Amino acid sequence: MREKDTLLDIARHFDLGFNEIRLLYPRMDPWLPPPGKILDIPTRWVLPVFHGEGIVINVPELRLYLFMSKIGLVKTYPVGIGVKEHPTPFGSFRVVEKERDPTWDIPPSLQAEYGGLKCIPPGPRNPLGRYWIGLSQGSYGIHGTNSPWGIGRLVSHGCIRLYPEDIEELFPLVRVGMRVEIIYEPVKFGYKKGRIFVEVHPDIYHRCQDLTAHGVDLALSKGLMPYIDLRRLLKALETRNGVPYDVTKRPLTSP
Numbered sequence: 001m002r003e004k005d006t007l008l009d010i011a012r013h014f015d016l017g018f019n020e021i022r023l024l025y026p027r028m029d030p031w032l033p034p035p036g037k038i039l040d041i042p043t044r045w046v047l048p049v050f051h052g053e054g055i056v057i058n059v060p061e062l063r064l065y066l067f068m069s070k071i072g073l074v075k076t077y078p079v080g081i082g083v084k085e086h087p088t089p090f091g092s093f094r095v096v097e098k099e100r101d102p103t104w105d106i107p108p109s110l111q112a113e114y115g116g117l118k119c120i121p122p123g124p125r126n127p128l129g130r131y132w133i134g135l136s137q138g139s140y141g142i143h144g145t146n147s148p149w150g151i152g153r154l155v156s157h158g159c160i161r162l163y164p165e166d167i168e169e170l171f172p173l174v175r176v177g178m179r180v181e182i183i184y185e186p187v188k189f190g191y192k193k194g195r196i197f198v199e200v201h202p203d204i205y206h207r208c209q210d211l212t213a214h215g216v217d218l219a220l221s222k223g224l225m226p227y228i229d230l231r232r233l234l235k236a237l238e239t240r241n242g243v244p245y246d247v248t249k250r251p252l253t254s255p
Helices: 007-013 020-023 110-114 166-171 211-221 230-239
Strands: 054-058 064-069 071-080 093-098 131-135 141-143 155-157 177-182 186-190 196-202
Touching: 007 020, 064 166, 071 166, 071 230, 131 166, 186 211, 196 211, 196 230, 211 230
Parallel strands: 054 177
Antiparallel strands: 054 064, 064 071, 093 131, 093 177, 131 141, 186 196
16 A cells, blocks of 8 residues: 555555445545555455346445356446435336436436536536436436545435446447346355355445344345355354355355
8 A cells, every 4th residue: 555545546446436445444544544554455246146238236235247248257347326315226227328428417406506507518527427328217327427536435316426437448338228237235145166155235225124134034045054154154244344255164066
């Protein structure tokens, strides 16, 4: 870690959201981290379940996955999402439009926040950044940002924001008509070489009455409990740091 680097600088350098670094180092001053300290960088993820080509956005994870099944590749990017008062919606969507250098037509409910303006033209003041991917329900979309430090945070009125460099990479890979699934999965199970991993994130929108019970119930529904070390699972459900954690008691021959 270099002198004068903040945790936000480090997160962006490794294409992480601020939340992903903050969950690992909750007590560290994000603006004045100790110079020279060596940090663990969380760059492994359990993939959400998805078949075919399209986008999955896991809201509690604050992360977008682009599944490119034709070439057997998945790309992933951190995102900023809606604040609790204006949450990012869940469900199945389609991409209905793509636009470079968009003009933002400010909703009437937000115009007072912007001095009565009705729109903001393309440029550095535009919160949409340089790219807009419109979705099939409401006025929600996936777009860039003129405030990169909001990635990995609850910052929008429901839209999904990406770092400028990430939306520039994602934009040409997305086509009109592509599926977009916005899901809410604070607990994900994955498998690698017979080992079972669990990845747990905070319940940011408070949709689970008991996250620990939810995680155990999910393991039961998948038939995994005979293969899982319950103590390790409970520890992961309590820690909720977003890092895949090996909870294997005995290996699986297949997931």
